[in-house]
Amino acid sequence: MQINPVNNTNNCSFKTWHREVFAKSYNLKSHRLLYRNDTNFFRDRDLWVKLLNFFIEKFQNIPKVNVYHFGCSDGSEPLSLIMYFLSNTTKAIQEKFLPVKALDIDKEAINRINTKFPYKITDIEINRINDYTENNFNKFFKNIPSTDNYKADDILYSNIDAKLGNIKTDYKNIEKNNSIVFARNFWPYIENPKDRQIILYNLANHLESNSYLVIGEYDIRGSQWTIEDQLRKAGFQKTSIRNLYEKI
Numbered sequence: 669m670q671i672n673p674v675n676n677t678n679n680c681s682f683k684t685w686h687r688e689v690f691a692k693s694y695n696l697k698s699h700r701l702l703y704r705n706d707t708n709f710f711r712d713r714d715l716w717v718k719l720l721n722f723f724i725e726k727f728q729n730i731p732k733v734n735v736y737h738f739g740c741s742d743g744s745e746p747l748s749l750i751m752y753f754l755s756n757t758t759k760a761i762q763e764k765f766l767p768v769k770a771l772d773i774d775k776e777a778i779n780r781i782n783t784k785f786p787y788k789i790t791d792i793e794i795n796r797i798n799d800y801t802e803n804n805f806n807k808f809f810k811n812i813p814s815t816d817n818y819k820a821d822d823i824l825y826s827n828i829d830a831k832l833g834n835i836k837t838d839y840k841n842i843e844k845n846n847s848i849v850f851a852r853n854f855w856p857y858i859e860n861p862k863d864r865q866i867i868l869y870n871l872a873n874h875l876e877s878n879s880y881l882v883i884g885e886y887d888i889r890g891s892q893w894t895i896e897d898q899l900r901k902a903g904f905q906k907t908s909i910r911n912l913y914e915k916i
């Protein structure tokens with residue numbers, strides 16, 4: 669099968685950026701879904717406060733923490749994390765956790781971040797961002813008049829370093845200690861269970877002490893296979909937070 673991405677942007681969705689990318693087969697009759705770019709701000713909304721407070725406490729005696737965001741899509745998730753830190757924590761904590769290294773296999777996604785492409789933000793998301801940022805939505809986003817598109821402020825872009833990257837191979841560039849790896853809501857697209865297991869083994873073997881992996885609700889619920897078993901086999905241990913695993 670030729671991996672020749674084909675876009676489908678026509679499907680209607682409540683997501684701020686809904687896009688599907690298919691592999692075009694040689695006979696052109698069936699297009700296999702490679703991945704979706706769907707994302708939004710503070711996705712899995714109950715996660716963030718407990719997760720980030722957990723990290724702040726865990727790393728309280730560590731001077732620098734390396735934060736990676738694989739499968740970052742258009743940046744909505746890493747920017748959520750950045751807004752949370754900028755609104756709720758001291759300068760010292762911000763400097764410890766930021767900037768976020770954001771990676772995605774999709775050129776268009778990375779291009780959106782690096783060209784400061786405006787975000788289409790729904791009212792629901794505006795409320796959610798306000799909830800998590802001490803009502804700072806207007807500090808972080810400026811409306812483009814007569815549209816529901818918003819330009820993100822440079823303070824957000826100065827805290828993100830976005831590049832093309834594939835978790836299959838680029839796990840090798842992760843700092844081994846004191847790292848947090850977000851890899852959320854894309855594991856079901858790696859269809860072959862053996863391939864997923866190999867990536868998880870490689871990631872776990874690469875990481876050393878004080879390192880964590882954060883997965884998404886879609887990863888836990890979104891398919892027939894159980895990522896929990898695969899994570900355990902690879903050497904990640906469940907924590908008290910549902911989406912968070914620790915390298916053991």
Ligand SMILES: C[S@@+](CC[C@H](N)C(=O)[O-])C[C@H]1O[C@@H](n2cnc3c(N)ncnc32)[C@H](O)[C@@H]1O
Nearest residue numbers: 704705707739741772773774834835852853854
């Ligand atoms: C459904 S989006 C999830 C975005 C964001 N993490 C979230 O949870 O809202 C999946 C993203 O993962 C990316 N992706 C898929 N496979 C990947 C891989 N092997 N390495 C890095 N990114 C990948 C896709 O390009 C897409 O942007």
